[in-house]
Every structure is written in structure tokens, then in C-alpha cells.
Amino acid sequence: MISYDRVYSAADRTEAPKEPGVYVWFFDVAPPRVPTDGCWETEHGFALYVGIATAKRTLRSRLRNHFRGNASGSTLRLTLGCHLSLPLRQVGSRLTFGDQESAVSEWLAEHGRVACVARQEPELLEHELLQSARFPLNIKGNPHAYAKEVSELRAAARSAARAAGAWARTRHPAADR
Template identity: 45%
Template sequence: MHAAALTSPGRLWSATEVLSLPGPVPRVAGVYGWHFEEPPHPSLPSGRLLYVGIAPRHMTSRTSTQNLRKRVRYHFRGNAYGSTLRLTLGCLLGLELRRVGSSGKRMTFTKAGEAVLSEWMAEHARVCWLEHPEPWTVEADLISRLDLPLNLDQNRHNAFHPRLTEIRAQARQRAREMPVTT
């Protein structure tokens, strides 16, 4: 049931739709799936589910403020430091990852790079979701059963995992070798 709702959803939503106000994404816990009309890497398929995520990450307290709306919207307009999906997409697209901020510990694609990534996602990424009161209870099952090449956590069995791990590690290493930027 969960897998089919994400792999063959009745509707996929664009950045424009998701970021509109009030927006279609509910403010509840759940699982979201990302489909790409054009894949971010030539060895990946187009037009299908490539990544799943959950919100909240895990209910460690009853006061969690994460929900589907906040998380999905953040992926469309946030930065690589706060979004593993954005980090992965930017690295695959060859954007330059940089250390930012006063400590230099955060890594993003800088303002210009994040804008390029947001534009690419607006053109090629589509999202769907499934409400679920405890999404962390279904995440591992979905990752183990589905071919999700953009998920790294719990996904070592995926054929693209070693390549994606290498691409992200190389981007981080290059960022460490460059000066911190604003």
C-alpha cells in the first residue's frame, strides 16, 4: 500500500504548486517521494521515484515541529546543509559545494548555486506524499523494497550507492580544500 502510493501516485506536485500559499501539502507526519522528469545523473532513469524521505525524522518528543509541508517546502527552497536531497542533487549536477558561515562547518552550494539547484528542481522534480502518523516505522521497509538510488541511509544494497557516496565525498573534500565563503 505505501509503496504503490509513492511509486504510482495519482498526482505529482511541482515546486510552484507546493510553494504556493496555502499550498497542497498537509501539516502532518508522513512519507514523501521525489520523482524526476529528467534525472540528475545520466545513469539514472527518468520519470520515476528516485528518493523517499519522512517527516518528522523520528518522534523523540511530542513537541516535534517537523511535518510534510515544512519538509517538502524546505527541499524545494532550502539549502544543502539542511537537506540531504539537495546535497545529493547538487553534487550529481556538478554544483560547487562550499564551506560557509563563520565556523566553516556548514556546506552549501552558496547562494548562487542553491538558486541554480532550486531552478533545476522547479523544472524537473515532482513530489508526492502519504500521510502516516509514524513514518519512521515504514521508511526502512520502503528503502529495502524499492529501487531508490538517491537514498543513502539504509540503502547499501542499491547499485548506485557506491557511486553516489563517492560523488558526495569528492564534493566535500573539494569544499574542505577551498576557503570558507559567505
């Protein structure tokens, strides 16, 4: 898989490197419906998601977005919220779980740990990982069979949020001002 020196939790995420790189999310409990067969398993749980951080959005800032952000700023949070059956809403042009974002944060703090590997060009390592291991929560470039279901789940949630937002704007047009 990959060699990493440390795994971060929500509590110590601010100690992650301020560098570009690759990160792998481990979960001691898989989100509902997520298959773990064939996934890399360690003492931290199952590796279910891999992502990259750039020089502009470093490993530390990406971990902050995932642990404490919102559905618009983190595809991992969007995916987890959908698996936790939280209602997605559209607020302006942003998608959010609203006051339920805290439920995603709490779930991640309780069940998620993340390993970071600093790399100046993280895209190649991310691609290699997606081709050589099973990460069911990734979509782009992921050969895992569950990627299609994740894509459909997120698309359905986005569509429902946009439809609800359009309905609310027709009922309360002053809310858009």
C-alpha cells in the same frame, strides 16, 4: 509501491500536509549519471528518492527545504547539486552551493514532483520502501548499488568544500571573525 492522493510541484508545495509522513520524489529527467533501471516509473517520472518528515519537520516544511532550501538543510539538494557538478562551498559551518542554490531550485522546479503520504511513524514505511523498490539517490539503509557512488560523490564534494574553506581562512583570517 505506495498509494498517494496527490503529487506536488514547486508551485503548490505550500498545500502539502502539515503532518509527519513519507515522501517520494519523481523526476521526469534523471540527474546526470543516475541510473533509472528498475526504478518505479509513473506519469510523473522515475521515483529516485524517498524521505521522511517528522512531527517537528512536517511534510510541508520538508518540501519547502527541498524545493527552496540549501545543501545543508536537504540531502536531496546536496545530492542533486553534486550530480549537476555545482561547486559546494563551506560558509561557516554550513555547506552550500552559494549563488548556485538557485540552479538546484530551478532544476527541481522543472523536473521534480513529490508524492506525500501522511504517517505518524514514517520510519517503518520508509524502510519498507527502501527494501522493496529502487531509489538510487538514497544512502542510509538503501541496498541499491548506486548508493555507494552517491555517498562517495557527496563525500568528495564535502571534502573539497572544507579544503577550499580552510585555504580561504589561511589567506584571509579576518573573514572568520
